[in-house]
Amino acid sequence: MKFDPVQPIPTRAKARGDGVRVSDFPIFESHLPWALPNLSPRAEGRSRLKYYSIAKVRREKRSCVHGYGSAHDSESDTSLVEVVAGYNTSLPCAIQSPLHDAPVLTLWYIGADDTPVYSYDQRSGVSGESWADPEVFEGRAHYLAHLNPPAMLIMRTTVSDAHVYRCRVDFHNSNSRVAWVRLRVIVPPSRVEIATHVSSVMPGQRDDVVCTAIGGDPPPSVVWMQNGKVVDPNSTVGERGTFNSLEVAATREDLNFPFTCKATNNDVTTPVFAIYYRNVTCGPTSVRIEASESPLVEGREAELTCTAVGSNPPAHITWYQQGKTIEDLINEYWCGLHCAITLVLKGNIRQQDHWNVYFYIPPSRVEIATHVSSVMPGQRDDVVCTAIGGDPAPSVVWMQNGKVVDPNSTVGERGTFNSLEVAATREDLNFPFTCKATNNDVTTPVFAIYYRNVTCGPTSVRIEASESPLVEGREAELTCTAVGSNPPAHITWYQQGKTIEDLFVNVTRQDNLTVSVLSLIPGRRHHGRQLLCRAENPSLPLATMEDMISLNVAYRPVARLEVGWPQRPDLMTEGSDLYLECIVDANPLPYKVNFFHNGKEMVHNETAGVEVRTAMTTYTVALQTVTRRNSGEYQCLASNVEGDSYSANLTINIKY
Known part of the structure; x- marks a missing residue:
């Protein structure tokens, strides 16, 4: 198979698995990169990609193994790109063009494979055409030639995208150059599981609980935290997942400060976590007897209170009189870490003919009952908290x-x-209410938490494009994010005042956040059109918010050559003047416009009566005192960053 160097690569020849060889492409063997291994560009420092901040880029050393049955041990710099699965990322092609030369073709391979999976053609006449293997990227790959360095964008990365990629750039006159990029796709852990070995722990005991992170690639770090600080960072990778056995010795303070197990393997997604309440067995820290009055008075009722503090489980209190227990007169009462039992003395204290024991009984629990499922701002009396028991x-x-x-x-x-x-108020969504009930200052109050469901409209709406400008024919995503609405806002897209079908929209809602992603393949007809995103809470129609964006679509030029003078070019004779104008539709504006006569470029030469003007948005050529030699085919060529475009031939006949 042979290719014409000035023609685009045939579509079928690009397909993976059809036996295409690198030598089939328009280069010479001497241009192969392993012929000059020292030409690979040196690494820049660790950096983040400009448009996809979730992808980290750093450089690593690797041993290059190339195709064609040969392997070389030369060291080459490899960019390492890390991205979380599901996010977009860019693979930089860090190759600098030689002086006085320009790239004509960029090819992407997986490892040392001989067949490309992506191509971007920069040759004259087909500049900007690209192709991607549908079995590899499924339409998710695009080349960002305007970046520095250029990069291949992979949208919604998957685990199967993780490879070592090879970027090869062919030049007009220089040898080809190669850059290597390793893409590592990070899969966050799905959850953490806590397994306890014992139901209660003695002070000083360790290894009573194991926290295991399920899933995650690379293996996540699993840490134990207490009171906002990491207390055990030592995790181990096991068969079932990464685990951490709590090595912190149990203390009485663990009853007041629960442990949190957190697992993560990146700084993009939220760590998964679980809370562990350590049940530490502790004895009382203090016991005290207090009398209702001092001294006691004969014949007058009195109370003696014994308070035991700090025991877990709650302490059992026994009263003694003259060395003998009086437990038959006492009903046991368990009351948490702080226990107070009151002994009431009645009658003649000296004769001790009657003993009664009374208890301060704390409430057993609190119950929350709501009147409505959601609350409007300013509303009251939506919930009642009732303390059950207590004396x-x-x-x-x-x-x-x-x-x-x-x-x-x-x-x-x-x-x-x-x-x-x-x-x-809206703030109630961030700060839940706590109902507390108590009847003493010894036992811990019972409590319950109430999350108030306040109906609120959105506080902000914003549209963002996956790239700017959008590129004609390349799939793009516009994301509208509405924040602050409860329940999550309903988002509607409008183009030029008309709603866009939901067929092209993907919506996710979580908490007070709504994200709507509009997928489209932009064309030049979309340039300048206005897209509007409207976010509304159906319960609050007056709280609607909108954001608008004017689409900026980059597209290759379309050129049309016209005769500006004379009005009847078919009647032109020698000695008259000819004025041609190239009408160009392009975004961005062309950086150059060339005129051709019979295939030869026309150069500005006032002495010869040829004036070529391509300033601003006017592209003209004026020929003074034409002769029969000026007859023939005229064309103009307009070029911008998206490609080149020739006008149709314009035939001029000079009569003589």
Whole structure:
């Protein structure tokens, strides 16, 4: 198979697996990169890609093994790109063009494979044409020639995209050059699992619990945290996943500060985590007896209170009188880490004819009952918190962000209750309410948390494009993000005032965030059109927000050559003047426009009566005092970063 160096690569010849060899492409054997291994570009320092910040790029050393049955041990710099699965990334082709030369063809390979998986043609007449192996990238690969260095964009990366890629650039006159890029696709762990060996732990004991991260590639780090600090960073990769056995010795403080197991293998996605409440067995830290009065008075009722603090499980208290227990008069009561038992003495204390024991009984729990499923801003009395049990009747308070916001409780038939009187606001979505109930300062209050579901409209809406400018014929994504709405906002796309079908839209909703991704293949007809994204909460029609973007689509030129003078070019005779104008439709504007006469480029020469003007947006050529030699075919060629375009031939006949 042979290719004409000035023709685009045939579509079928590009398909993977059809036996195409590198030698089939328009280069010479002496241009092969391994003939000059020292030409590979030196690495730049560690950097982040300009447009896809989730992809990290760094350089590593590798031993290059090339195709054609030969292997060389020369050292070459390889860019390492890391990306989280599902995100976009760019693979840089870090090759610098030689002086006074320009690239004509860029090819991408997987490793040392002989068959390319992507090509970008920069030759005159076909500049900007690209091809990608549909079995490899499934339409997700695009070449960003305008970047420095140029890069291949891979959208929505998958695990199967992880390879060592080889970028080869062919030049007009110089030898080909090669750059290597390793793409590592990171798969975050899916969850963490906590497994305990024992139900309770003695002080000083270790290894009572193991936290295992399920999934993740590369293996994630699994750390134990307590009170906001890492206390055990030592994880191990096992058969089932990465695990960390808690090596921190158990102490009494663990009862107040639970442990958090976190696992992650990147700095993009949120770590997965689980909380472990360590059940440490502890004895009481203090025991104290207090009398209701001192001294006690004969014949007058008195109370003696014994308070034991710090025991887990709660301490058992026994009363003794003169060395003998009085447990028959006491009903046991378990009351948490802080236990207070009151002994009430009645009658003649000296004769001790009657003993009674009374308890301060804390509330057993609190129950939250809501009147409505969602609350409008400013609404009150949407929830009631009731303390069950407790003698004497406990106080029930509502707290938010560590402060008491409603202390007003009422004693009812079922228990003490507090109806939340605080007006609902958007901030309630970030700061839940806590209902606490207690009737003493010894035991821990019982509590429950209430997450107020406040209906709110969006606070911001923004449209972002996957690249700028968009490129004609290349798939692009426009993302509209609405923040702050509860429930998540409904997003509608409009183009020139008309709604866009949901067929081209992918929507995800989470918490108060809605992300709508519009997929389209832009054309020159889309350039300058306005796209509008409208986010609205159906419950709050007046809280609608919008964002608008004018599409900037880059496309290759379309050139048309016209006669500006004379008005009747078919009647031209020798000695008259000829004025030609090249009408160009292009974005961006062409960086050069050339005129040709019978295939030969026309050069500005006032002495010869040829004036070529290509300033600003006017592209003209003026011929003064024409002769029969000026007859023939005229063309103009317009070039921009997206490619080149010739006009149709314009035939001029000079009569003589």
